[in-house]
Amino acid sequence: MTLKKKQLIECQSLWKIFGQKAKTAMQAVKERNLTKEQVHNEFDCIVGVQNATFSVDEGEIFCIMGLSGSGKSTLIRHINRLIEPTSGEIFIDGENINNLNQTELREIRSSKIGMVFQNMALLPHKNVRENVAFALELRGIDKKSRDKVANETLETVELSGWGDRYPDELSGGMQQRVGLARAIAANPQILLMDEPFSALDPLIRRQLQDQFIELSQIMHKTTIFITHDLDEAIRIGQRIAIMKDGMLVQIGEPEDIVTDPVDDYVAKFVSGISNLHLVTAGKIMQSIAEYEASAGPVKEESLLKAKLDDDLDCLIDLSIKTDEPILIESESKIVGIVSKKTLLAGIQGHWNT
Amino acid sequence: MADEVKFSILDPFSAIDIGIADWADGIKEWATNNREAIQPVKNYLNDVIIWMNDVLQALPPLITIACIAIISLQFAGKKVTGIVVICLVAIGFLDPRAWDLTMTTLSIVVTSVLISAIIGLPLGILAGKSDRFEQLIRPILDTMQTIPAFVYLVPVVMLVGIGNVSGVLVTIVFALPPLVRLTSLGIRQVNPSIVEAAKAFGASPSQILCKVELPLSAPSIMAGLNQTIMLALSMVVIASMIAVKGLGNEVLRAMGRLDAGKAIVGGAGIVLLAIVLDRITESFGLSKREKGVRHWWESGPIGLFYNQYKKLN
Numbered sequence: 001m002t003l004k005k006k007q008l009i010e011c012q013s014l015w016k017i018f019g020q021k022a023k024t025a026m027q028a029v030k031e032r033n034l035t036k037e038q039v040h041n042e043f044d045c046i047v048g049v050q051n052a053t054f055s056v057d058e059g060e061i062f063c064i065m066g067l068s069g070s071g072k073s074t075l076i077r078h079i080n081r082l083i084e085p086t087s088g089e090i091f092i093d094g095e096n097i098n099n100l101n102q103t104e105l106r107e108i109r110s111s112k113i114g115m116v117f118q119n120m121a122l123l124p125h126k127n128v129r130e131n132v133a134f135a136l137e138l139r140g141i142d143k144k145s146r147d148k149v150a151n152e153t154l155e156t157v158e159l160s161g162w163g164d165r166y167p168d169e170l171s172g173g174m175q176q177r178v179g180l181a182r183a184i185a186a187n188p189q190i191l192l193m194d195e196p197f198s199a200l201d202p203l204i205r206r207q208l209q210d211q212f213i214e215l216s217q218i219m220h221k222t223t224i225f226i227t228h229d230l231d232e233a234i235r236i237g238q239r240i241a242i243m244k245d246g247m248l249v250q251i252g253e254p255e256d257i258v259t260d261p262v263d264d265y266v267a268k269f270v271s272g273i274s275n276l277h278l279v280t281a282g283k284i285m286q287s288i289a290e291y292e293a294s295a296g297p298v299k300e301e302s303l304l305k306a307k308l309d310d311d312l313d314c315l316i317d318l319s320i321k322t323d324e325p326i327l328i329e330s331e332s333k334i335v336g337i338v339s340k341k342t343l344l345a346g347i348q349g350h351w352n353t
Numbered sequence: 354m355a356d357e358v359k360f361s362i363l364d365p366f367s368a369i370d371i372g373i374a375d376w377a378d379g380i381k382e383w384a385t386n387n388r389e390a391i392q393p394v395k396n397y398l399n400d401v402i403i404w405m406n407d408v409l410q411a412l413p414p415l416i417t418i419a420c421i422a423i424i425s426l427q428f429a430g431k432k433v434t435g436i437v438v439i440c441l442v443a444i445g446f447l448d449p450r451a452w453d454l455t456m457t458t459l460s461i462v463v464t465s466v467l468i469s470a471i472i473g474l475p476l477g478i479l480a481g482k483s484d485r486f487e488q489l490i491r492p493i494l495d496t497m498q499t500i501p502a503f504v505y506l507v508p509v510v511m512l513v514g515i516g517n518v519s520g521v522l523v524t525i526v527f528a529l530p531p532l533v534r535l536t537s538l539g540i541r542q543v544n545p546s547i548v549e550a551a552k553a554f555g556a557s558p559s560q561i562l563c564k565v566e567l568p569l570s571a572p573s574i575m576a577g578l579n580q581t582i583m584l585a586l587s588m589v590v591i592a593s594m595i596a597v598k599g600l601g602n603e604v605l606r607a608m609g610r611l612d613a614g615k616a617i618v619g620g621a622g623i624v625l626l627a628i629v630l631d632r633i634t635e636s637f638g639l640s641k642r643e644k645g646v647r648h649w650w651e652s653g654p655i656g657l658f659y660n661q662y663k664k665l666n
Contacts, residue, residue: 080553102557110555121550125568135554137564182554192553 014088019045063237114183129163284346285336429636458599477536520597535577539570
């Protein structure tokens, strides 16, 4: 369909076990296939991440969603090796980062990967401009040029003029914008965002989400975005991974996750999500033959038409205008039909597959 | 009474003597035998103390007061400077000789505190970074703080001889621990998520220390330095027993002659000097933000010059 994109981040069967006997526990898990509880009972070790395999394309925004304690913050810290994996490999741009020495690792952290933290973690003794320029300062870039970059970056997050202030003089939302500016100042390829908006109140959160979506459309940075809020994941992510007990239980596009949850756990998550903008006509429609079998022949000319990838919200708008069913077409051929009954069932999340 | 104490299982201690006191007495002998080795260091230290004392003595009192007032104005503000100047003038009026004695004491205290800082900061940082080192050093610090000074007075005198240098050494033993403890505490109290953020942006261990941990633990370290200065001052009387001159010596001599007046003069001098040093160094512990300015060089006397310089450019 589309061009195969380059995979920038690749994570292969990653395991993280915390505890003194992590190594032996790991071996036991590989040999005997133990569960999380068994590992805890037998080795007194905590399994943080279980066999996580995923890849992120260049420019993609990949959301990892899970409740607190599901291991998502642990997982994201493996990408820049703030946490060392017990087993498994991570490739960034084809390079296995577990093989890097400390100097190379620092180089990659300061130039290739930017990170935003839930609790901002700004340096309280440095002003906003110095905070934004921190990665550049660490790389030994002179003050003049890093101030210039910092000022430009502050402009992109709409905080120009705040450079001389100190972090504690700013509101939470502004502080997190500084955090974001700090992460993108060195122009990294990869952004790691660890629940960046979770600590903010809903209104500011929404505002920052919009700003971030806008920014990422310009910047095209490969982003791994951690959240515990499925709404946020659906708004921001191009693909979503659902994490439970350290395991990635489902990876897919937002629509797949909502319409096709793999298990009860994911289903429970998505049950509260409005599917009006996620489910398309193609998902709920019946074939013409099936419809005619129960409701008699269809008069195609008199009916309203919708496209295959129109969402439910759009179908509702059409349905209000008529009492008849709606035809679904794809490339000006009729491919199916949606009756009132199927539409209402679809809104409730039921359809035949 | 029989010469031989009968061994009793209920009281084994009175019958057994493993000879620690005799063994420890050997330290004295060892110290006397090794006097020569320590001489170069001793002479150098002595020169430093004498030089500092000479400078402080040579300056007219009013100039010294002005210098201290400027330092205090820079770091501690007007109110504290008022107190500092009043205390210094009061020292001068205590007794015609009090000013000279105070300057001698000050030179001993400053030397001890400088050396304590040079030793204590690295130790504190190490203890803050390594649990094992902290465990190792804690009993040593406990010993240094609680062991009566008279216990180590003798070996130090045997090794170094009487005079200023032994005084400084004895003072360091007593004054060093709070600096080490509070530096370690300060490093440990730095918010780990800020350290993690610094790591995530590629900071090396030395960058983390210099750009994150030390600035953020500065208030704690400064509180430690303040305590070190206070303890150093409280040692001057004991140090005077090994021929350290200054206010402490005045108190000691007054005690010998039951001369209450002289004792009060010496004692009041020590207290006033303590107030001066405490108030000035206490202000180092406040972060610059608490003082309502951006950087310390942007306010006070230096700020005057700095702002003029900025205007010219």
